[in-house]
Amino acid sequence: MNSPCLTCDLRRKPLFEQLTDDELTDIMHSRSGQVSMPPKQDIAPSPRIGDAVCTLIAGWAFKYRRLPNGSRQILDILLPGEAIGLEKALTGIMDHHVQSLTPVTVCVLDNGAVQDHLIGRPTRYRTLIRTLFAKERRYENRLAAIGRLTAPQRIGYLMLEIFDRVRDLGIGNGSWVHFPLQRQHIADSLGLSGTHVNRSLTELRDRGLATLGSNMLVIHNRDALISFACYTTSEPTGCQFIL
């Protein structure tokens, strides 16, 4: 039951910090199970998982918040390897929801055990801090995009950001990637309306920059799209924290 961590392919990817045997054993012991869910389900908080920490090991999800006026703001897209609810374990606060975008599988961990895991492991602290700084940069980029770019530019920015993150994970293939976000997800990520996202997508296609087909994104001219969307290409973060 606790063996999967040792043979987990995801951890081995060069994007992530490579754990020592000691660390791996410790994580394994704090693992309480594995849960799979269909798309469009709230992962956290949820009846099945509560507000425990978990690691997304397969599938896509997104972090979002709902405003008093009913609208939804998507805060981040979550890819395999990302921790869900870590802030709940470490700071006691979790003021957003996480919903699955595709079928997902998560590893559920024990909150207290995660806190204990970090104690006495300064390397892990340092990696977590680097990862948090990287996320801060991503938020800053997003802020600049939403605040200062037009709709087609924002969409181009989102495309490039996701494209690069998928590529860094090592699951990209040339100039196209799997892209399970619907129009409304893009809209809620970028402060737009669903219908206008659609119009902007045709503009991106007509300009020969990128095409969004059925769950598939093709980038026709990366350099042109980068300059069109004012994209700041981010150098790989070194190693990313993973639980």
Added chain:
Amino acid sequence: MNSPCLTCDLRRKPLFEQLTDDELTDIMHSRSGQVSMPPKQDIAPSPRIGDAVCTLIAGWAFKYRRLPNGSRQILDILLPGEAIGLEKALTGIMDHHVQSLTPVTVCVLDNGAVQDHLIGRPTRYRTLIRTLFAKERRYENRLAAIGRLTAPQRIGYLMLEIFDRVRDLGIGNGSWVHFPLQRQHIADSLGLSGTHVNRSLTELRDRGLATLGSNMLVIHNRDALISFACYTTSEPTGCQFIL
């Protein structure tokens, strides 16, 4: 020359982590000096400070980025106690500028010494992580505000956020605070134009919510403004990291 840290009033404020004598001595030794600058000057990177880490000990500043199309996006307002350039020391990357908003004073530290300071001090690591999570929440709030609120709502949100941060620092006084942001600063923080900020300010005043006078913000009806601006009141973060 190195004694000021021991008598520094800023560190004693309850908002910040209280350092042990050992930690304080260590910080003192990595201090290379103190610099004062007038408003509207770039603090980092700058000829006088380079890209060294420093702590803002008096005055207001802001973090910003300039886009290829010439526009400016303000990423965050910096208040006394905030570290400048910490990401440069810990991750090697610093892709924004910091400019003074009022006359400021910063304590300049040695980059390498700051890295060494953290090693072997898990409590400081933990505080830094909590502070980074808190900043992540602030960015998420800002993202939701810019993405999903109207101009007057966004401005109300910014007012409340700054008001609360100043109050948490212990330098607020009842229902008004010093507020050195100009129209254009507000605009560049919230993805608006300077002229429209002005129009929105008159709306906030006409609604009896808040008035922005010469470098002074008065909040007339806090509860009404909170509900108008969809503000999520943030519980104090416990203790904030300070160098």
Added chain:
DNA sequence: CGTGAACTTGAGGCCCCTCAAGGAGTGTGG
């Protein structure tokens, strides 16, 4: 008193929103 920066106010226009209806694809039940 002249100068420059910031604030204020107006006019016109565009980007994006809202509302609405139709089309395409998919799963379900008869």
Added chain:
DNA sequence: CCACACTCCTTGAGGGGCCTCAAGTTCACG
């Protein structure tokens, strides 16, 4: 096999929020 429902995508029309450009006003400062 087809009708039906449901979701998502697409396209259109109209309107409003915010932008841009521009001129006038206030204020600090030399």
